Amino acid sequence: MRLLGVGTCAAALLVGLVAAPARADAGGGADTTADTGLRGAGWALKATGKDSRFRGLAAVGHDAAWVAGSGGTVLRTGDGGRTWQDVSPPGAAAEGLELRDIEAFDARRAVALSIGEGVASRILRTEDGGATWTEAFRNPDPRAFYDCLTFLDSRHGLAVSDPVDGKFRILATDDGGRAWRVLPDTGMPAALPGEAGFAASGQCLVGSGPRDVWLATGGGPVARVLHSADRGLTWRAADATLPAGDPARGAFALAFRDRTTGLAVGGDYSAGRPSPRAAARSADSGREWSQAATPPPAYRSGAAWLPYGRATALAVGPTGTDVTTDAGRTWRSLDAGSFDTVDCAPDGGCWAAGERGRVARLEPLRRPGR
Numbered sequence: 448m449r450l451l452g453v454g455t456c457a458a459a460l461l462v463g464l465v466a467a468p469a470r471a472d473a474g475g476g477a478d479t480t481a482d483t484g485l486r487g488a489g490w491a492l493k494a495t496g497k498d499s500r501f502r503g504l505a506a507v508g509h510d511a512a513w514v515a516g517s518g519g520t521v522l523r524t525g526d527g528g529r530t531w532q533d534v535s536p537p538g539a540a541a542e543g544l545e546l547r548d549i550e551a552f553d554a555r556r557a558v559a560l561s562i563g564e565g566v567a568s569r570i571l572r573t574e575d576g577g578a579t580w581t582e583a584f585r586n587p588d589p590r591a592f593y594d595c596l597t598f599l600d601s602r603h604g605l606a607v608s609d610p611v612d613g614k615f616r617i618l619a620t621d622d623g624g625r626a627w628r629v630l631p632d633t634g635m636p637a638a639l640p641g642e643a644g645f646a647a648s649g650q651c652l653v654g655s656g657p658r659d660v661w662l663a664t665g666g667g668p669v670a671r672v673l674h675s676a677d678r679g680l681t682w683r684a685a686d687a688t689l690p691a692g693d694p695a696r697g698a699f700a701l702a703f704r705d706r707t708t709g710l711a712v713g714g715d716y717s718a719g720r721p722s723p724r725a726a727a728r729s730a731d732s733g734r735e736w737s738q739a740a741t742p743p744p745a746y747r748s749g750a751a752w753l754p755y756g757r758a759t760a761l762a763v764g765p766t767g768t769d770v771t772t773d774a775g776r777t778w779r780s781l782d783a784g785s786f787d788t789v790d791c792a793p794d795g796g797c798w799a800a801g802e803r804g805r806v807a808r809l810e811p812l813r814r815p816g817r
Contacts, residue, residue, distance in 0.1 A: 490768065490782050490799060490807035493528025501800035503559065503649045504788045505551035509796030514806055515546035515559050521577055525554055528808055534577020544569065548649030550598045558583070558624040560596045560606060562646045568593035570606065572624045584618065584627040591616055594644035595652035597660060598624075605679045607652045607662055610638035615662065617679045634681030635673075641694060642667035647716065648749035648763075648788035650700035659706045661733055663687070665697010665713060672698060672711055674733040688727045688736045689713045695720070698727075700788075702750040702760060707732050710775045712762045714746035722746040726762060728775035741777040743769040749788035755795050761809075763789045763799050 495501075495514070501522075503515030510527045514520075519539025522531045536559070539546070544561040551557040555576045561569045568586035570593075573579060586593060588611065596606035602623050608616040614635040618627045643666045644651040654660040662673040662682070670689040673682045689711060690696040699713035709729045714722025725743045727736040747764035758774040761781070768782040768789075786801040797809035 488809060488811050490784060490786075491810040492784075492805065492807045493524070493531075495522055495531050495804045495806050497522065497531075497533075497804040499804055500787070500802045501804070501806060502547045502647060502787045503549040504790045504798060504800045504806075505549045505557060506790040506792040506796055506798045507551050507554055508792045508794045509808075511554045511792075512790075512796070512798045512806075512808075513549050513551045513557050514800045515549040516800075517545055519544040519546060519561070521546060521549065521557075521559060522806075523554070523557075523577055528806060532577070534573070536571050536577075536580040539571075545646075547646040548595050550596060550604070550649075552598075552601050552623075556623075558596065558598070558604065560593060560649075562593060564592050565589040568608070570596065570618075570624065570627060581625075583620075583624055592643075593618070594646040595649055597652045597654045599654040599657055599660065599678065603657070603678060605652060605654070605660055607644055609643040613637050615644070615664075615673070619679055630679050634675075636682055636684045639664075639667035639669065639671070642671070645697065645699045645713075645716075645748075647699050650702070650749055650788065651698075653701045653703060655703040656706050659703070659732065661701050661703060661709065663698035663701045663711060663713070665689075665691065665699065666694045667697070668692055670697040670711075670713060672701065672709075672729075672733045672736065676732075683734070685729075685734055685736060687711045687713075688724065688738050690715050690722055690724055696722075699746075699748045700750045700762075702752050703733075704752045704757065704760075704774075708774065709733055710750050710752075710760055710762075710771075711736060712743065712747040712750045712764075714764075716746050716748070718765075726775060726778060739771075739775055739778055741779075743767075743778045744780070749786065749799075751789045751791045751797065753795070753797060754791055754793055761789050761791075761797065761799075763787065763801075765801075768799070 499516035501514040501516035570584040598604040606618040703709040714725035763786040786799040791797040
């Protein structure tokens with residue numbers, strides 16, 4: 448659901464992004480100058496009034512976004528984050544649902560995923576801006592644990608579970624998320640020992656165009672990216688060249704600009720452990736991956752292409768935000784604040800979300816005295 452688009456405000460912001468030194472919000476509200484090769488843009492925090500950790504994010508536009516997180520919390524804004532409406536599904540907090548992904552078609556229609564073993568994995572849907580929610584899927588298999596979902600268009604969507612019987616399990620919908628079915632696993636390669644998906648940012652499963660979808664994995668001896676060109680029926684696996692060999696390491700998030708050009712970010716999410724190879728890129732639909740020459744300095748859990756620049760993307764994690772302006776070959780620091788996920792809308796509105804109710808929008812920053 449990441450369509451490319453160009454707008455006047457977006458184009459102006461891009462000019463600032465690729466200029467020279469920047470001011471960026473370091474996460475505590477004060478501006479700090481960082482010689483990152485960027486000028487005039489950074490994260491502007493938007494007070495949500497919540498303490499949830501928001502790992503699910505859907506950017507609808509410059510003014511509209513949805514976030515989903517711990518405690519069954521869903522918020523939405525239509526005024527650029529000045530105010531937030533609590534549209535949490537009734538009973539979600541009492542049942543302890545962990546909402547780790549949300550995909551929005553517009554300001555009124557959205558689909559959210561709660562994670563966990565067995566019945567804790569659910570898919571919920573709203574058509575009225577969150578005033579009411581319908582449970583579209585409740586996982587009946589105690590062996591399954593759903594991590595992420597994605598939509599290729601307003602009708603076709605997929606969700607992924609950690610391996611069951613040695614293979615990743617894929618759910619599919621062709622009616623906008625109203626009904627879901629488990630796809631046959633005959634076209635899915637065998638999972639590696641310990642391999643799983645990471646429910647860290649809602650971006651372990653992403654799509655581009657009407658049929659292509661990619662799955663990021665970790666926890667096994669190598670980090671992999673699996674690609675399907677037929678909406679999840681058959682898959683091809685490739686080594687993603689990110690840190691692996693430990694349950695805390697792997698590919699955590701993907702972002703594809705189109706059906707050929709993609710980014711993978713991840714590393715080791717354990718606090719204080721290094722992630723020297725936290726980003727990779729592909730130019731052939733994920734068949735082969737190459738390391739960034741200058742990767743982000745630490746683990747990153749989310750990534751998004753800026754829709755008004757064919758080579759510009761963001762990566763976020765607990766220790767900061769990085770930007771690339773050369774399609775993932777090199778990354779530079781933009782911000783030191785903690786975020787788990789990032790998403791950009793077709794009109795150029797980019798949002799990030801994370802722990803302690805943190806949500807921000809990418810904006811030109813006001814200079815002192817202006």
